[in-house]
Amino acid sequence: MRTEQAVVDGLGVFEDALAIDTAVNDTVAVSVHVLADQPHDDCNDFDHVVEASLHALSGRFIVMGCTDYLDDPARFEVPAGWTRTRVSRRNLASAVRRLESDEEPEATEEVRSHTKCT
Template structure:
């Protein structure tokens, strides 16, 4: 397993995972349903919704096989598939400068992406102040492994404190 720990500014309440070289427009993938699910999918890109519009802690794990179902440790868990013809995924906030964004290697071809979010109640309670302390930041674990394309799925749903 390869892992990477990052802090990313989740501008407009989202992060992007895109194939290095993608031309997909993730703005067109957001609907009421994908917003509620916190996951919007294009062919070679995924947008992840966040509770806050500030910096979030992100752990990326590249795996050889599907991970164990450890949903009890998280508030919200979603999965989607994307194509990665370059073998590299760029991870960034939606307004970040792509050439400066973090990248990580994955197998070429289709991959499955599981995003598990935690600490959502505390992050939502503090809002723009949630990133002042590691203990109050929204945390996301992004797991990626080779897998055939599959449907977007919500494996565990968070019910926000504020509608």
């Protein structure tokens, strides 16, 4: 569901799925970390940080882009049940500028997900 808050957060939250917005419609660097404990506070290292709860009923996360085929994406085993996910994004402005110019080819948007399993 698209709400004003989802647009502000860059995060669509459903009971069993998260939709993460990106600043660019281009390749982004994505990392996923499944943790037993709360991640350390690194919010000052990122441009945008949000958190949400997710119900991993199957015990599996599937991470895919909007143009990926369901057979291709990375899969992560997690304990079945509720999890808390922190989505951190950085290099947002640089990634947008990179699309307009080749001056900053190393400025790729980075999306990092920390998931704490309860």
